[in-house]
Amino acid sequence: MRRSAITAAILAALFTGSAALPATATAVTAAEADATSATESDIGDRLAALPGVKIVSVADKGGFPLYALTFTQPVDHRDPAKGTFEQRLTLWHKSTAAPVVFYTGGYALSSSTREITTLLDANQISVEHRFFGSSRPEQVDWKDLTIWQEATDEHRIVETLRTLYQAKWLGTGASKGGMTQVYHERFYPADLDAVVAYVAPNDAVNQDDHVYEEFFRTVGTPECRAALNAVQREMLVRREALLPRFEAAAAAKGYTFANLGGADRAYEFAVLDQVWNFWQSGKPENCATIPDPAAATDEELYTWVSANGLSIYADQRQGPAANGPYYHQAATQLGWADLKFRHLRDVRRYPDLYQPNSVLPEEMRGRHQALPMLDISTWVATRGRQMMFLYGQNDPWSAEKFTPSTFDSHLYVAPDTNHSTLLPKLTAEDRAAAEATIRRWAAS
Structure with missing residues (x-):
């Protein structure tokens, strides 16, 4: 997933719309451990020093700090003169050396713990989608609510917070949140190391149902x-x-x-x-x-x-x-x-x-644009890498699925399951394979 994002600007215009360690290595590891300890103790200060980031509050969640943050975003990434708005997000911080699960529900802010966060004992960043909840300017131009604009919001957040968290990053979300992470991956494929999307519809051709x-x-x-x-x-x-x-x-x-x-x-x-x-x-x-x-x-x-x-x-x-x-x-x-x-x-x-x-x-109200979803669907099937899609057999939203590419990408369908598909609802064989893949993707 660490690839060039050279196509993002072009698309913006289109869519406007265990080996033993030697003794010296052991000494280095101890020193690194001391440095990591110091890093964890001042994580709040380091967050507050990041450009565009504001700490709103901090609470305890399971013995780890849960930071409520805002991030200053342009209303229109193509025209910064149109002003800014504050996008809400949270950070559940465990360790700067741990993987990061980057999550959006696709709507207003949700900080619920995702199952891959638990699986990986990861940090979790949760983002409110632009123009949902309170993440919007006072006067909204709805033409600025596009999949590329939101992907660019998320790209700026990832670029900023990656300076603190340099382990693997996995994007995830369910339903519209899963779709949002797929779009992020399409426009900025260098941001995330993998994507795990749950029950994400793929209406590639809107007129064909x-x-x-x-x-x-x-x-x-x-x-x-x-x-x-x-x-x-x-x-x-x-x-x-x-x-x-x-x-x-x-x-x-x-x-x-x-x-x-x-x-x-x-x-x-x-x-x-x-x-x-x-x-x-x-x-x-x-x-x-x-x-x-x-x-x-x-x-x-x-x-x-x-x-x-x-x-x-x-x-x-x-x-x-x-x-x-x-x-x-x-x-x-x-x-x-x-x-x-x-x-x-x-x-x-x-x-x-x-x-x-x-x-x-x-x-x-607005007029439908045919190109964006067709482009996304084609890109996922031909160029997407390290992407996983989970669907429910009895879920209408799972009827039109993404087709993963052959580049270490996977699709699983949970039998007799609806829109609440999760890893435990897969067959035992599929669940074991999916979890092993997710762990592999998150390994340093």
Whole structure:
């Protein structure tokens, strides 16, 4: 992974948008140990002295310091005159001699301990994605929320903190966080020594969603698929009876639906997402709980659906301070699954509703760019090195996978697993192989 990043500037324009040691070596090792001890004791001072870094607070986590930091970033890396913003990150410091796990959840800041951090007893740096949470300027130009801009944010952080941590660096993240680390690797392949991406979708060609359609034709058992489709259809057949329940649940939380154009459109959007959400978070054994639409009362039907994936896409949840930045990225670069819903054609009212711009305020909507995802997918398959992809067999987001290259890169699928795929959910053989590879990549 220690390779030239010469293509980054070009792409920015395109996308704008155990042998025994001799005695002398033993003496050196002891001296190095003393130096390391001194280094660990003044890590806070060394952090504070780094350009762009500010220590906000420090807490104890498992006997090691957890630093809350900010890092000053240009709003637009192509035009520094547009100003700066403070990007939030945390550093769980164990040792400057230990590996570093570089993590982003792809959204607001999360400092949860990643499983490869535990596996490697590593330091962990966690980064908030640009323009999510509080990592944004007061006035946001949404055109500056691109995969290259975020990759460049992360590149600057890595360059700065590598002056303190010179062991191996492994990037990781799940879902959108996994995607983000793949994009970082593509634009700045010299930054990280390896990437371990969990359930990272790869919508290389946004207009071609046949893989998702095939997933929903084959996931689980025929009986479970038929039952879910029947419930989804019944939710629209009984729209007039069930919509008031939806509106009441939204009103109780202060939700409005101006972006979607009203509660009826929001209700249909939520119903369209029902089956996807069931497989994303549910388990095959949950199929036994699906109600029979012919026998279920309105209350029974709505109660089950509400507990099994009925999302409410309200203005308050999809705006700039919430999930809106994700939907902007989906609309402009990441892509989305535009499913056909053939079994619902005669009960849908809004055939063009199911796309990310629908849930966004007007100022956050955007036009999709076809090049970025196709470029990423091709690069990973042909030039990516030391990249690992883990997917869940029953996870819709895992339907369109990255294809790893032949350059020490790997793909594993966890059987009967959803979007919460982790190493222990792999087969015993695959888990052993994956963990051995990760340890090898992290070895000095």
